[in-house]
Amino acid sequence: MLKRFLPSQEGFFRLFQNTADIIVDSTTQFHTMLHNLDNQQQYVDTIAANEEKGDQIAHSAFELLHKTFITPFDRHDIHELTSGLDDILDLLNRCAQRFPFYQLKEVPEEMISLAELSMQSSILLKQAVYRLHSLKKADEIFKFCDEIGHNESKAHQFVLAGEKKLFAHEKDFKQFYKLKDIYEKTKLVINSCQDVANTIKGIILEYS
8 A cells, every 4th residue: 555655755745735735726826817817917926936836845855756765656656746746837837927928808708617627627636636645545536537537628628619719700810829829828737637647547556
């Protein structure tokens, strides 16, 4: 079982959980921002600060990996999971930074739906991460990971619908480019949640 590790190894799971908490906060901030674009900078700044916290946690995890002789699971998997969680925060920050840069004051409904899916996926990912220390939770972990996969499929449909409207109705090329870019970057956040979910499923399969 994954919980059979030395006391010092508990640190890996705490770091994973801390990053998952920050991801949920960031996706929530992003979703809320889309309903409050007049005050977008405060949300952008919070997401940027969260991205820096994520970088610090990833650095701590890599240092711990270097110092720890016996790890709770394969070192490559720890590295991949740490990097994957950090990538979500990086992508979300890049997406949020585009809003003041593009001076967006309103967004299509499909984009709000994408932001909601990203928030839901991050919550599901957090549930999986918090259960990762025990194989007794394997069925629950797979359920959460599979739901993230379903969200990724829904996100693909929202992007198609949103881009179809852009092609049909948006006459301003600059606005077209801005919104298409945001669609793509928001979708990448959800894709990254699925990538991490797949990493977690691989860990569970290897150790169950």
